[in-house]
Amino acid sequence: MPILEVNQLKKTYVTRLGSVKVEALKNVTFSVDEGEYVAIMGESGSGKTTLLNLVATLDRPTGGEILLEGKSVSAIPEKKLAKFRRDRLGFVFQDFNLLDTFNVRDNIYLPLVLSGANHKEMESRIEPLAEKLHITDILKKYPYEISGGQKQRAAVARALMNRPAMLMADEPTGALDSKASDQLLKLFAEINREKQTILMVTHSARAACRASRVLFIRDGEVYHQLYRGQMNDDELYHRISETWTVLATGGEEK
Amino acid sequence: MKPSFTFRFALSGIWKNKQIYIPYLLTGVVNVSLFYMLATLISHSKLKEIYGGEQVATMLGLGAWVVGIFSVIFLFYSNSFLIKRRQKEFGLYSVLGMGKKELSRTLFCEFIMTTFISLAGGFLTGLLLNRLVFLLLVKILKLKAVLEPEFSLSAVTLTAELFGGIFLLSFLVQLFRVSISRPIELVRGSNTGEKEPRTKWILTILGIASIATGYAMAMSQENALQALQSFFIAVLLVIFGTYCLFIAVSIAILKLLRKKKSFYYKPGNFTAVSGMLYRMKQNGVGLASISILSTMVLLTVATTLSLYAGIDDVLKDRFPVDLSVNAYSVTAENEDRFTEAIRKAITDNGNTASDETSYTYYLYPASMDKNKVEIVPDSDLFTMDMVQFTILTDKEYEKNTGESLGLTPGQAALESSAKFGYDTISVGKSSFSITKIDKDKSLLSQEANTITMYNLILTESDLDQVLAEYGLDKNDTDYNYKANLSGTKEQQVACAAALNIEGRIVVAPDLSASAYVESKAGMLDEVASIYGSLFFIGIFLGIVFLLGTVLIIYYKQISEGYDDAARFSVMRKVGMSQGEIRGTIQRQIILVFFLPLLVAVTHILVAYRYMTQILQVMGFVNPTLFMLCTGACLLVFALVYGAVYLLTAKAYYRIVK
Numbered sequence: 068m069p070i071l072e073v074n075q076l077k078k079t080y081v082t083r084l085g086s087v088k089v090e091a092l093k094n095v096t097f098s099v100d101e102g103e104y105v106a107i108m109g110e111s112g113s114g115k116t117t118l119l120n121l122v123a124t125l126d127r128p129t130g131g132e133i134l135l136e137g138k139s140v141s142a143i144p145e146k147k148l149a150k151f152r153r154d155r156l157g158f159v160f161q162d163f164n165l166l167d168t169f170n171v172r173d174n175i176y177l178p179l180v181l182s183g184a185n186h187k188e189m190e191s192r193i194e195p196l197a198e199k200l201h202i203t204d205i206l207k208k209y210p211y212e213i214s215g216g217q218k219q220r221a222a223v224a225r226a227l228m229n230r231p232a233m234l235m236a237d238e239p240t241g242a243l244d245s246k247a248s249d250q251l252l253k254l255f256a257e258i259n260r261e262k263q264t265i266l267m268v269t270h271s272a273r274a275a276c277r278a279s280r281v282l283f284i285r286d287g288e289v290y291h292q293l294y295r296g297q298m299n300d301d302e303l304y305h306r307i308s309e310t311w312t313v314l315a316t317g318g319e320e321k
Numbered sequence: 322m323k324p325s326f327t328f329r330f331a332l333s334g335i336w337k338n339k340q341i342y343i344p345y346l347l348t349g350v351v352n353v354s355l356f357y358m359l360a361t362l363i364s365h366s367k368l369k370e371i372y373g374g375e376q377v378a379t380m381l382g383l384g385a386w387v388v389g390i391f392s393v394i395f396l397f398y399s400n401s402f403l404i405k406r407r408q409k410e411f412g413l414y415s416v417l418g419m420g421k422k423e424l425s426r427t428l429f430c431e432f433i434m435t436t437f438i439s440l441a442g443g444f445l446t447g448l449l450l451n452r453l454v455f456l457l458l459v460k461i462l463k464l465k466a467v468l469e470p471e472f473s474l475s476a477v478t479l480t481a482e483l484f485g486g487i488f489l490l491s492f493l494v495q496l497f498r499v500s501i502s503r504p505i506e507l508v509r510g511s512n513t514g515e516k517e518p519r520t521k522w523i524l525t526i527l528g529i530a531s532i533a534t535g536y537a538m539a540m541s542q543e544n545a546l547q548a549l550q551s552f553f554i555a556v557l558l559v560i561f562g563t564y565c566l567f568i569a570v571s572i573a574i575l576k577l578l579r580k581k582k583s584f585y586y587k588p589g590n591f592t593a594v595s596g597m598l599y600r601m602k603q604n605g606v607g608l609a610s611i612s613i614l615s616t617m618v619l620l621t622v623a624t625t626l627s628l629y630a631g632i633d634d635v636l637k638d639r640f641p642v643d644l645s646v647n648a649y650s651v652t653a654e655n656e657d658r659f660t661e662a663i664r665k666a667i668t669d670n671g672n673t674a675s676d677e678t679s680y681t682y683y684l685y686p687a688s689m690d691k692n693k694v695e696i697v698p699d700s701d702l703f704t705m706d707m708v709q710f711t712i713l714t715d716k717e718y719e720k721n722t723g724e725s726l727g728l729t730p731g732q733a734a735l736e737s738s739a740k741f742g743y744d745t746i747s748v749g750k751s752s753f754s755i756t757k758i759d760k761d762k763s764l765l766s767q768e769a770n771t772i773t774m775y776n777l778i779l780t781e782s783d784l785d786q787v788l789a790e791y792g793l794d795k796n797d798t799d800y801n802y803k804a805n806l807s808g809t810k811e812q813q814v815a816c817a818a819a820l821n822i823e824g825r826i827v828v829a830p831d832l833s834a835s836a837y838v839e840s841k842a843g844m845l846d847e848v849a850s851i852y853g854s855l856f857f858i859g860i861f862l863g864i865v866f867l868l869g870t871v872l873i874i875y876y877k878q879i880s881e882g883y884d885d886a887a888r889f890s891v892m893r894k895v896g897m898s899q900g901e902i903r904g905t906i907q908r909q910i911i912l913v914f915f916l917p918l919l920v921a922v923t924h925i926l927v928a929y930r931y932m933t934q935i936l937q938v939m940g941f942v943n944p945t946l947f948m949l950c951t952g953a954c955l956l957v958f959a960l961v962y963g964a965v966y967l968l969t970a971k972a973y974y975r976i977v978k
Contacts, residue, residue, distance in 0.1 A: 125894065146898065153896025164891045168595045170517075176586065178896050186586040209517060225895070 069098040070136055070232055070264050071122065077130035078117050078287075091117040093287035095131070099233070099266055104259040106278035107268045108311070114287040115268045119237050122266065123156060124148045136232055153178045157226030157234045161241035163218040165210040165225075172206040175225045182229065189228070196224050200254065216247030223254065227263070234258070236267040240274050252277045272311060276304035285314055327423070331430035334410075340879060340972070341406055345399040346438050348872055352392035353443020353484050355861055358454050359385040360476035361447070367468055376847075377462065377854045384858030388865050393487055395869045400491040402876045404498050411499055425496055432492035439488065440481055457860075461629070462853040463846075518602035520576050521569040528565020535559035539931045544773065548934035555931070559924060560613055566920065567612075568605035572598060592892065592905050593912075600881065600913060607877055611870050612917035615962075616924045618866040619954050623925075624932060625859030627950040628852040628941055635848060635940045640841040642676060643806040643813055648826050648834040651800040655832060656681050662828040663802050663820060670816040672808035678721040681798040682713040683788070687775075692743035694775070696791050708773045714781050726756070726778065734758050734778040741775075749790045751783065800834070813842040848940075867958070871965045874914065878969040881913075882976030889977055906977060914966050918959065925951065 078092040091114045099105050109115040120126040122133055124140055133140040135155065143151050157178075158164075165174045172193065179189050197203040200220045205213050213221070219239060226234055236255070240248035248271075256277050259265050267278065275281045277300060283291040291310055295303055335342050363381050368374045414424060451470040459468055535558035542548040575598045579585045585594055601608075628635070646663055660679045667674050685696045687710035694710060715728045726734050733753035735746060745754050758778075779787070788795050806813050817840035820826055826836035889902050897905075929951070933944050941947070 123894075146900065149893075149896050149898030149901065156896075158894055160894070164894060166595075166888055166891055168517075168599050168888065173591075173595065177591070177892075180586050180591045181588050181892075181895070181897055181901070183588055184586075186582045189586065 068101060068137070069134075070101045070103075071099040071266065072134040073097050073118075073122070073131070074134070075131040076118070076121060076128055076133065078114075078121060078126070079129045090287055092121070092128075095284070095287070095289055097282055097289055097292070099264060101264055102259070102262045104255070104265045104277070104279045105267070105282060106275035106280070107266070107282045107284060108270060108272075108275050108307070109268075109284035110270060110315070113284045115270075115284050116237060118284065119235060119266075119268045123158065123235055124152055150182070153181055154229060155232045157229065157231035159219065159222050159226050159234065159236040159239045161238035163210070163215075163222045163242070165218055165222060167210050170207055170209050171202065171213070171221045174210065174221060175206075175228055177225060178229050192228055193224070196227055199257075200224050214247070215243050216250060219243060219247070219251055220254070223251070223258075227258070233264045233266055236265065236269075238269055238271075239267065240269070240271060245273075248273065272304055272307040275307055276300050281307055281310075283310060283314055290314065327426050327430050331427050331434060334407075334427065334431055335434060338403070338407060338410075341399075341403055341876070342435075344872055344875055345396075345403060346435060346442070348392075348395055348399060348868060349435065349439030349484070349488075350442035350446060351868055352388065352395070352865065353439055353480060354446035354450065355865060356385060356388050356392065356483065357443060357447035357476060357480040358451060359388060359861060360479050361451060361470070361473045362454070362458060364473040364476050365468060365471060371464060371468075374850075377850050380851070380854040380858060384854075384861055387858075387862060389483055391862075391865050391869060392484070395865075395872055396487050396491060397494075399872060399876065400494060402880070404495055406880070408502070411502075421500060424499055428492060428495050428499065432488060432495075436485060436488040440484060443480070443484070444477065458853075458857055461857050463849045518572050518598060520573050522573070524565045524569035525573045528562050528568075528570050530562075531558040532562030532566060535562060536927050539927050542931060542934055545934040545937045548931055549938050552931060552935060563613055563920060563924075564606065564609040567601065567609035567916075571601045571605065575601065588901070589905070589908065593908055596885075596888075596905070596909055597912065600909070604877055604881070604913065607873055608913065608917050611873050612920040612924075614866050614870050614873075615917060615921035615958065616928075618863050618870070619921065619925055619951070619958055620928065620932065621866070622859045622863040623947070623951040623954040624936060625852070625856040626954065627936065627943075627947040628939060629856035630950060631941050631943050631946050632845075632848055632852055634943045634946070635852075636841060636845060638942055639940045640839060640844060642803045643841045644674075644802075644804050644817060645839045646800075646802040646820060646826065646836060648800040648802075648836040650797055651681065651834050652796045653681050653798045654796075655828075656798075656800060658828050658832060659800055659826070659834075660802060662826070666816050666819045667804070667806060670808065670819060671812045672806040672816055674804040674806060677802075677804040679800070679802040680713060680717040680721055681800050682711055682717070683784075683793070684709065684711050684799050685793075686710070689773075689775070692741070692746050694746065694748045696749065696787075696793075698791055698793055708775055711774065711776045712784060712787065713776075713778055714784055715778055716781065718778050728756075728778070728780050730780050730782050732756070732780070733783070736776045738774045746777070748777070748787050751786055751790070753777075753779070753783065810842040810845075813840050816840070817843050867961060870962075874965055875969050875972070877913070878910070878973045879976065882973040885909075886977045906974070910966075910970055910973060914970075918962055922955065925955070 074096055076092055076095040078090075080089045080091055081087070082089070095114075095118060097105075107115050107118065117126070121128050122135075122140075124143070127141065140151075165171075166177070169177065175193055175196075176186075176189050179192070193206075194203075197206060200223060202217060202220050202224060205217055205221070210218055210221075219242075223234075223239075239255075240251055243251060252274055255265060255267070259279075265278075267274065269275055279295045281293040281303070282289055283293075291314070293303070293306055293310060298306065359381055362368065363378050363385060368378055371377075411424060415421075455468050455470045458464075535555045538551050538555040538558070542551070575594055578590070578594050579598070584590055644667070648659055651659060656679070663679075664674065685698055686707045687694050687696045689695075689708045689710075694708075696710060697707070715726050715734070718734070719725055728734065731753060733746060733755050734757070735741060735755045736758045741757075743755075745752055747753070785795065806816065808816070817838050821836065821838040824835055824837075825833050826838070827833040885906070889897075889906070892902060892905075893899070929948075932951075933947055936942075936947060
């Protein structure tokens, strides 16, 4: 059963004076099965972040629908959206989005605290998670005291604290060096092996080649998709690169 | 860069930062106009000619300087805020290839414009309001003469010099800041990671201790003179304590709250406690300043208003009759000659006297232990632990009041300004049983209330005994005359003037004594001019302080808005709803906003007793009126404060959104 279904999704932005319309998403349809690891690739301005924001319920679509666990997201009233977000979804961002006013532990607690969870429950959840993400030592530190890789791992821990139906990542390696990127991607693969569904937006082939499926978006439409099948990471990486080149040089095939 | 371009560039620089610039210019305009109006009043040619005008001018001058000093403080504060906020903009210009020379030129152009707008706006406002202010002064000082506003060039130059200087200095500070900075730092601006505030235990303890001491001092004052002496120490303690309260104590409390997990990990508390922790670090000094300023505004206006509104009470209490003459070291047998001389002065000036009293008495400093009095005859000065001890004979008392006390040797009558709970009183070695005298049958006036007074009425033989014990000369007495007068105010004043010849009363070439002559009518003008100008300055300072408070609050809100906008966007992504965010924001703003007001109100409530005692020194003894005035000031202040809250909260929401 697909955990996420996106049907003919459309999003049009209107400039403030209402004169110019920008079509960020024209017609996007795809689905993500439970336990799948899907990467969405596209160049800057292709609409991939818009897509993620819509799925994340941070924005409302102009047309089409999004079904999460079989339920239409647009049917959720505005008031319950925040609760839905923090209960069912987990987010990892390019610029980490950790709050400087909290130490790492409190940053990770944030979604659960907002849900009104008991602090003993939080403590019992953070321990194995911190262990797995190798951040046990830095739980007491503040975001400005730790490295980018550590920050992103803390952000992953925060995203996983509520045991989300789907982990969503927006360019998670965008601000990391290659070593930290590799570590993070290994972690994602590991988490995915434990049946965690992941939806990741990226324009790095290096990042996308770890996924089980890669979607290519161009000009607001799904342009192509690649299944891993029996390929290993390197083979998938080559296929992605080829597709990417075609995409970038402006091939018209579909 | 072409001059015209520099000009346009500077103009757009101001316009783009109007959110910060408008309050800055407004502060400039208001402070310039206030200072200018005060300066115009002081330099008015007719002011010194009116009765008490010299005093009024001196006090207004003092007030003008206080206004000037606070203008410097507030404008500098705004300027530093302006620089901080615009650092990024300047950095961007540098990166885009604008040299420091061009930047300095632009800043200079901006400086000329701000100075021009502030001065021109201030003078214009001042000129428009001048008539109103003159009317207000005349009304408040209860002047008969009408002061016509006149244009004073010296006031204009003084104001222009002062504020031109302030703006010039601000410009130089800007220039300095830009010149020492490197472009890349300017672009990064305030985006460096903020360290978590540490608990400063020493300051926390010092702060609590100094506020507690200050409060204890304020609440334990028994008499006015003591209060006056300790007042400034208490004020300093409380000011220091208030700063510690906001800088250290608040952080200590918040950290303790954070340690309590069951409290801290709750949706509302979680963000509020951590947010406040950082806010307190950034704004502790600002918030403490706001609450001290608020306290100052309230106390200044409340006390000056009470004094002013209570002039009649003050006079009634201080001057029970129209004319009072005290002559010192008079020989007892000359009493009648003094009385005759005074009566002559009264009739010579067209008055007739009624309710006359005159008597001789003995006045000594004394120390008092329970009901034991020790006269200290050699002491000329009253110190705090001393009382004013007056003795007169029953004959003098009966002569003037017509009341018979029926005292026999060993008996005494007593009236006192403090409670006296004993049946006997001993003076030196003699002891007397006492009967108390009703207040309305009291002969001796309760003049100054700064020192505790005991008035003892003895039989002549007992008096002799007491004086002999201390070796005091019975002939060396003081003399008092009181009467109500029938003449006009001018006649009464003239009579008092005739009696007072350089501090002496002269009966005949061979008979004179140092004397103190008080005319109620004369005092009315003097007291009205003192209290009136105090109140007048109180209004001006009130405006300046209030404006400063508003300015600090506004800038705080804006700078916090920019910081918080980033935080709240993260929280939203992590799963906080708009409603929850709004709730958190509201709670934070209200806390940050009303905490200083709360502290100010607490300070004032605690200082209440203190203030009544200090007002007492100034002759004001109407606690109810003071309470009313304080209440009214609090209400008005809270309303203005609330209005500012609504305004700045709006600006804040706009930024956070």
